[in-house]
Amino acid sequence: MSPALARTLIDVRPLRTSPVYRRLLIGRTVSTLGSFMTMVTVMYQVWDMTRSTVWTGAVGVAQALPMIGFGLFAGAWADRTDRRRVYLTGTAGSAACSLLLAVQGFTGHVPVAVVLALVAAQSAFAAIGAPASGVFVPRLLPKDQVAAGLALNQVTGQAMMLLGPAVAGVVLGWWGIGVCYLLDTLSFGASFYGAFGLPPLPPEGEKSRPGLHGMFDGLRFLAGHRVVRGALITDMAATVLAMPVSLFPLINAERFGGDPRTLGLFLSALAVGGVTATALSGPVTRLARPGSVMLCGAAGWGAALACFGLLTSPWAGLALLALAGAADATSVVARSTIVQTRTPDALLGRVTAAEQIIGQAGPNLGNLRGGLVAGWTSGATALFTGGLLCVLAVAGVGASTPELRAGTGAGVTPDEP
Numbered sequence: 001m002s003p004a005l006a007r008t009l010i011d012v013r014p015l016r017t018s019p020v021y022r023r024l025l026i027g028r029t030v031s032t033l034g035s036f037m038t039m040v041t042v043m044y045q046v047w048d049m050t051r052s053t054v055w056t057g058a059v060g061v062a063q064a065l066p067m068i069g070f071g072l073f074a075g076a077w078a079d080r081t082d083r084r085r086v087y088l089t090g091t092a093g094s095a096a097c098s099l100l101l102a103v104q105g106f107t108g109h110v111p112v113a114v115v116l117a118l119v120a121a122q123s124a125f126a127a128i129g130a131p132a133s134g135v136f137v138p139r140l141l142p143k144d145q146v147a148a149g150l151a152l153n154q155v156t157g158q159a160m161m162l163l164g165p166a167v168a169g170v171v172l173g174w175w176g177i178g179v180c181y182l183l184d185t186l187s188f189g190a191s192f193y194g195a196f197g198l199p200p201l202p203p204e205g206e207k208s209r210p211g212l213h214g215m216f217d218g219l220r221f222l223a224g225h226r227v228v229r230g231a232l233i234t235d236m237a238a239t240v241l242a243m244p245v246s247l248f249p250l251i252n253a254e255r256f257g258g259d260p261r262t263l264g265l266f267l268s269a270l271a272v273g274g275v276t277a278t279a280l281s282g283p284v285t286r287l288a289r290p291g292s293v294m295l296c297g298a299a300g301w302g303a304a305l306a307c308f309g310l311l312t313s314p315w316a317g318l319a320l321l322a323l324a325g326a327a328d329a330t331s332v333v334a335r336s337t338i339v340q341t342r343t344p345d346a347l348l349g350r351v352t353a354a355e356q357i358i359g360q361a362g363p364n365l366g367n368l369r370g371g372l373v374a375g376w377t378s379g380a381t382a383l384f385t386g387g388l389l390c391v392l393a394v395a396g397v398g399a400s401t402p403e404l405r406a407g408t409g410a411g412v413t414p415d416e417p
Helices: 003-008 013-017 019-050 053-078 083-107 112-133 136-140 143-174 177-195 211-224 226-242 245-256 260-279 290-310 314-342 345-376 379-400
Strands: none
Touching (some): 013 019, 013 143, 019 083, 019 112, 019 143, 083 112, 083 177, 136 345, 143 260, 211 226, 226 314, 260 314
16 A cells, blocks of 8 residues: 555554554444444334334433433543443443343333333443543543544444444344344443453543532533633534434425435435545544644535535435535544543543533434424525534634634643633
8 A cells, every 4th residue: 555545544553553442442333333223223112112203202312311411420420530440330331221121122012111211221321431431542542643543433433323223124124123132232242342451540630529519620621721612612513503314304305305215315425424534534633733624624514514405406415415424524533632632631531521412412402403493494494504504603613712723733731711
């Protein structure tokens, strides 16, 4: 392979540099596959039990509320003790919930509320483990490889997002929901494989104060650190203002005759664009300007979706969705790099928890916003205005936060409030 091509492709140095990171990535990838299988299986089971869109919508609520409710407290806990132990606790709890889902899947005849309760419990344990896992990449890799490690996490996660639902469909068709849940349970073995290879990872610096005091310390840091705050506001702008998923069925009906094959390609186009951009992220992750990359990516996401709202050609629309997915994936990697390299280690659990909460709540609010605007106007109008507002909001963040546009590197430095 030529040196120029090698620099274009995703940077795989972290796989050679850190065997511990390599084990963790393998475990995370397999477990993510199982998680997407469970996501599809839960939706299928709840719909099969109720034939109600209200109940299937409740699945998203059951997943989001525990993450929002437990996230900041879990982040404070992760900043007070060994992150490896916290992560193992969350992983063990999630695996136990997956096993219980498998048991009810084989036995059947449980109320739908029981299924949702298990989903909520699994999400709560995931909320415990997520802030702890946010410190792994910056602690295991050299600073100049953190962006590359995050890109590897991103590309494997998006690949599993493509593969997981397809595998779940095959397993559901051949063997049923119990086997699908059981495969997810077994996939947690890979998570334990990665986690048990981790060294102890106590916080570096002053430990978090217990209870609400520690949580508010994290919020004060976010309010005062202009770069990290700007990164999270950019994420909110992209998700709350321009999230398109709830509009896809209506856009498909308005513009493309309601063909289900077209609808299925919408989400696939986003994922394909994301995987492609991350696979070719070598030059981007080697740059010392993650703030500029993030702002351009978030603005590109909004601009591509706004243009998609104006087009009537399905193939041009799919190309724009792929471009939007590529821009979003690039922005996500850059934002995560900013958060994980500009936050002191002693606060990283709480800041990661806030990032996770925005990642959960933002898309749900964005889908709600899109649905309301589409109800008043049309799907195309909701998509165009949302994309345009996203571009304007990102431009506002960039204009008001010059530190984001500067080549800040990867070190942790103080910022003016």
